[in-house]
Structures are given as C-alpha cells and as structure tokens.
C-alpha cells in the first residue's frame with residue numbers, strides 16, 4: 001500500500017491534491033482511504049515535507065477552500081512543537097510504558113487481555129478489524145485510531161501506554177508527538193478533563209454501516225495523571241563551523257536533507273537506522289521494512305550530491321567519525337522521540353528547519369490558539385525557497 005520512495009510520495013500527493021478542498025472537509029471523517037491523503041508515512045519521515053504538502057495544496061486551492069486539510073497538517077506541527085517544549089511528557093510515557101510492560105509479565109489476566117487486544121481477538125468486531133488492519137497495512141484512518149484508542153482505554157480498560165506502544169510498533173507513521181499526545185487526548189490527560197468516547201452510532205455512520213458495535217463503555221472518566229509539566233524553552237539551532245571537516249548524518253526523522261546542503265559541504269555521509277528504539281518490544285516487519293527502504297531511497301536520491309553513504313549503527317557513530325577524520329557531524333534537528341533517544345550523547349550539530357522554527361514557538365497552549373497563527377505561517381511557507 002505504501003511504497004517507501006520519494007517518487008511514490010509525490011505521486012500520492014499529486015493524486016490527492018485535487019480532493020484537498022471541500023471533498024476532504026465534508027468526507028474526511030468516513031473510515032475510507034478514498035477521502036483522506038494517506039500521506040502520513042511520507043510526512044512522518046519527511047520523505048515529503050509538510051511544506052511540500054502545503055505548497056502543493058495552495059497551488060491548487062485557496063487557503064479558505066483547503067482550510068480543513070491545512071489545519072490537519074498543522075495539527076502535526078502543533079503536537080511536535082508542544083512536545084518540544086515539554087519533552088518530559090515523552091520520557092514519562094516511556095517510563096510508564098515500562099511499568100505497564102512489567103505488570104504484563106507478572107499479571108496473567110492483564111497479559112491475556114493485552115494479547116487479545118493486540119491480536120484482534122476481543123470479540124468487539126470493529127476493534128478486532130482495526131487491530132488486524134493495522135498489523136497488516138501499517139495504517140489506520142484517523143477516526144479508527146480515535147475509536148480504537150477509546151475502546152482500548154474505556155471499554156477494555158487496558159493501560160493507555162500499552163495501546164500507544166502497540167501503535168508505535170505497527171504504524172508506518174508512528175511518531176512520538178502525534179501518537180503519545182493523541183492517546184493522552186483520548187484518555188483525558190492532554191486537554192484536561194476532556195475525553196473521547198467511541199459511540200456505536202458514530203461508528204456505524206462513519207464506517208458506512210460496516211459495524212454496529214454493542215457493549216462499548218457509555219462513560220469515559222478522565223484518566224489520572226500528572227499535570228502538564230511547566231513549559232520549557234525551545235531548542236536553538238546549533239552553529240556549524242565551516243572550517244571543520246564535516247560529516248552529515250541522515251536519520252529517519254528527515255529523509256529530505258537537500259535543505260541542509262546550502263549550509264554544509266559534507267566530506268562523508270552516514271545513514272542511521274533507529275526504528276528499533278520506537279518500543280522496548282520488537283517493531284513490526286512492515287515498519288522496519290518501510291524505514292529501511294526509505295533510507296535506501298534517500299541514499300540513492302542524494303548519491304550524486306553526497307556520494308555513497310555509510311550505513312551506521314547508532315553506537316558506531318564515533319568509529320565512523322574517526323574513520324573519516326570528521327571534526328563535526330551535522331544533522332537535521334532530532335525532535336523528542338526514539339531517534340533522539342537512540343543517539344543520546346552523540347556529538348551532533350543539530351540544525352532546525354525554518355518551518356519548525358517559525359511554527360513551534362506558537363504551540364504554547366491549545367491548538368485553537370495555535371490555529372490563529374496559521375495564516376501567518378502559511379505566508380512564510382509560500383515565501384520559503386525550500
């Protein structure tokens with residue numbers, strides 16, 4: 001379903017853009033791939049970027065006609081900025097997940113229920129269908145993700161962190177910010193006191209009659225959790241010394257490194273595979289396969305400019321630097337999440353994309369405040385040459 005190449009991403013974008021206006025606004029809630037872009041595996045890895053998507057959309061539609069779609073793209077940007085200012089929320093998720101996995105080892109009842117949910121063997125037919133669809137395809141429609149998370153938390157009463165981890169292991173677009181904060185939002189931890197309850201009539205309507213679930217929770221009390229941590233400062237972009245012998249590191253967080261080449265003339269380039277860091281458990285074969293092929297596609301795409309690239313394990317970075325006599329290694333900024341965790345302590349100069357630099361500072365409060373800035377941000381997107 002998802003070919004991990006830049007060309008396939010561009011083709012999907014071109015095919016979707018004509019529908020990004022009123023079609024998308026009126027039909028996007030139906031659990032049907034025909035009504036959404038299915039671009040998230042590409043955007044997540046920046047095989048194609050948010051800017052590519054917004055520019056292509058604005059070349060065809062007015063900002064008003066494509067308002068809904070543009071807002072959805074900015075939801076991703078908003079979540080990234082929000083987490084960047086509160087990275088301890090990701091660290092907290094990881095430690096709560098480990099605690100839940102420890103419980104799974106010692107509580108056989110919990111283990112059986114968790115396994116049944118992951119296998120799609122709960123007896124709730126829509127939920128079981130989505131669990132299998134996710135494992136088979138690496139993708140779920142947004143509405144299905146909301147229903148699935150809600151049933152996981154409020155009907156099956158399983159720890160939300162185990163559900164978020166199930167998504168991280170199977171979603172091709174598995175992303176620390178969008179995934180963790182969306183699960184928190186469903187459970188009432190993100191927008192304090194506001195939960196998302198999956199309702200049978202809503203599922204029936206938006207699956208066009210495919211499912212009529214019974215026995216779902218009828219009430220969704222917010223989960224207990226720590227208050228939001230205080231907002232910290234945003235990262236600043238590192239300085240590159242043009243006189244040093246420089247290497248370029250490409251990670252799965254940004255597979256369009258062309259924008260960095262105005263600033264860096266690398267003597268050597270490495271690509272690093274950090275997908276296993278998405279979960280303490282094994283990530284699915286479709287996810288590993290997608291990322292491995294996407295990294296190779298990026299290496300092939302930039303070979304003419306950058307020469308052959310070395311595949312490098314996260315812990316072999318220093319050896320690679322020494323073998324090429326590198327004095328600094330530049331990479332596109334690593335946002336809070338598995339890649340940053342896997343490369344913790346590596347001597348990297350991290351450069352933040354102008355798109356993120358302009359948008360993230362506005363992710364201070366809720367999305368509705370951020371949304372007011374979209375017209376100004378869109379103006380900047382149209383003026384950027386990237």
Ligand SMILES: Cc1cc2nc3c(=O)[nH]c(=O)nc-3n(C[C@H](O)[C@H](O)[C@H](O)COP(=O)(O)OP(=O)(O)OC[C@H]3O[C@@H](n4cnc5c(N)ncnc54)[C@H](O)[C@@H]3O)c2cc1C
Pocket residue numbers: 028036037038039040041043044072073074075076077079140141142143145146149167171173174175176178179180182183186
């Ligand atoms: C519980 C839960 C977990 C999620 N986990 C992830 C995740 O790990 N990675 C991820 O990319 N998205 C996640 N989402 C958000 C959203 O479901 C997906 O981005 C969207 O379904 C991707 O499909 P699409 O490309 O067809 O989206 P479209 O509707 O075509 O939207 C276009 C793009 O906008 C962005 N986008 C759309 N909706 C959202 C949203 N609600 N939040 C953030 N970005 C959005 C995506 O980059 C998407 O590709 C999650 C949502 C929920 C409810």
